[in-house]
Amino acid sequence: MNILCVGAGFSCAVIARELAEHGLKVTVIDSRNHVAGNCHTKRDDDTNIMLHVYGPHIFHTNDQEVWEYMNNWAEFMPYINRVKTTYKGSVYSLPINLHTINQFFEQALSPNQARVYIESKADMSINIPQTFEEQAMRFVGKELYEAFFKGYTQKQWGVAPSMLPASILKRLPVRFTYDDNYFNHKYQGMPKNGYTEIVEKILNHKNIKVKLNTSFNKSMQEGFDHIFYSGPIDEYFNFKCGRLGYRTLDFKKEVFEGEYQGTAVMNYADIDIPYTRITEHKYFSPWEEHNKTVVYKEYSRQAECNDIPYYPIRFAEGDSLTPLMKYRTLANTQSSVSFIGRLGTYRYLDMDVTIRDALDTAKKTIKLINDNKQL
Numbered sequence: 001m002n003i004l005c006v007g008a009g010f011s012c013a014v015i016a017r018e019l020a021e022h023g024l025k026v027t028v029i030d031s032r033n034h035v036a037g038n039c040h041t042k043r044d045d046d047t048n049i050m051l052h053v054y055g056p057h058i059f060h061t062n063d064q065e066v067w068e069y070m071n072n073w074a075e076f077m078p079y080i081n082r083v084k085t086t087y088k089g090s091v092y093s094l095p096i097n098l099h100t101i102n103q104f105f106e107q108a109l110s111p112n113q114a115r116v117y118i119e120s121k122a123d124m125s126i127n128i129p130q131t132f133e134e135q136a137m138r139f140v141g142k143e144l145y146e147a148f149f150k151g152y153t154q155k156q157w158g159v160a161p162s163m164l165p166a167s168i169l170k171r172l173p174v175r176f177t178y179d180d181n182y183f184n185h186k187y188q189g190m191p192k193n194g195y196t197e198i199v200e201k202i203l204n205h206k207n208i209k210v211k212l213n214t215s216f217n218k219s220m221q222e223g224f225d226h227i228f229y230s231g232p233i234d235e236y237f238n239f240k241c242g243r244l245g246y247r248t249l250d251f252k253k254e255v256f257e258g259e260y261q262g263t264a265v266m267n268y269a270d271i272d273i274p275y276t277r278i279t280e281h282k283y284f285s286p287w288e289e290h291n292k293t294v295v296y297k298e299y300s301r302q303a304e305c306n307d308i309p310y311y312p313i314r315f316a317e318g319d320s321l322t323p324l325m326k327y328r329t330l331a332n333t334q335s336s337v338s339f340i341g342r343l344g345t346y347r348y349l350d351m352d353v354t355i356r357d358a359l360d361t362a363k364k365t366i367k368l369i370n371d372n373k374q375l
């Protein structure tokens with residue numbers, strides 16, 4: 001059986017490897033000149049710092065099997081994401097925790113006092129928050145929402161937080177302790193040699209052929225029994241039901257001697273600062289020493305035709321607003337194509353969920369093959 005995987009990010013790489021181990025012949029194509037998709041990392045020519053070329057990726061999961069899977073391919077170094085944010089000239093700790101609350105309100109509250117204090121600010125008339133704004137007003141109240149979320153979210157998504165789903169904010173914890181770990185997950189870390197090396201290793205198998213600088217076109221489907229497509233679902237159907245909205249990112253790279261901001265991620269909450277955050281990449285590999293430093297200023301905007309799509313934009317009112325449902329219906333009619341990953345399924349996916357989905361898809365596929373059923 002011959003399989004084509006479109007895209008060489010984690011989704012296709014994991015599926016390709018699982019199927020290759022099962023004896024299938026797999027061709028993986030990618031339009032870019034490297035594997036790993038937006039997780040791509042590479043050492044900077046000038047400073048030798050490991051760069052997260054398409055923005056920071058920190059691995060975090062509660063899924064033990066996924067964690068073990070990743071650890072099969074790479075040595076993971078301990079890494080806790082501790083994010084700071086600048087608002088009106090002061091630096092605060094994220095996610096919102098006891099330090100943020102005490103600093104912002106100039107208090108010295110204990111955990112219990114802070115809980116009561118924030119509850120007194122929360123809009124308790126909102127029962128089940130539907131939008132990002134309602135979620136924030138309900139759980140942290142107006143002042144913290146307006147300081148840390150309103151401007152940043154408007155810059156990140158290009159629309160008012162009242163139009164976005166509550167699920168986007170639910171990604172972030174609010175803590176009444178001094179724990180400033182950005183994630184709640186049990187397993188967290190950073191691969192010592194970056195993500196691209198992991199994907200290269202996953203794809204390094206005698207049954208897998210990788211073709212870079214190769215864009216997908218429908219005529220390629222001919223020679224294959226099945227396709228796993230991880231490109232944008234609307235592009236596959238030539239945008240015939242309209243374009244799905246994506247945010248893209250522009251990075252302005254700068255190199256300095258010594259240190260720049262002294263931490264990996266500094267968010268900028270003020271609406272009048274055009275970038276959302278500055279990342280200082282040597283701090284993603286804190287076990288390394290470098291005399292120079294590389295920073296990326298990150299700007300978010302609506303993706304145009306030839307831009308790299310990053311974030312699928314979902315609205316609070318539901319997906320009837322977008323052609324997504326039509327594409328999903330069309331996708332169901334394509335029995336020889338499986339749409340996978342962030343762009344193929346148009347979901348805001350973290351790496352661990354991407355890998356979980358890919359492992360499950362591969363398992364299901366192998367079972368169908370073993371049972372002599374159609375994929």
Ligand code: UDP
Nearest residue numbers: 085148149150152153156168169171172267
């Ligand atoms: N967010 C915010 N202020 C911040 C950080 C995040 O308002 O300082 C909002 C923003 O809308 C973002 C969402 O919270 O899209 C989720 O944040 P997360 O850090 O998970 O976003 P990521 O950059 O990982 O996609």
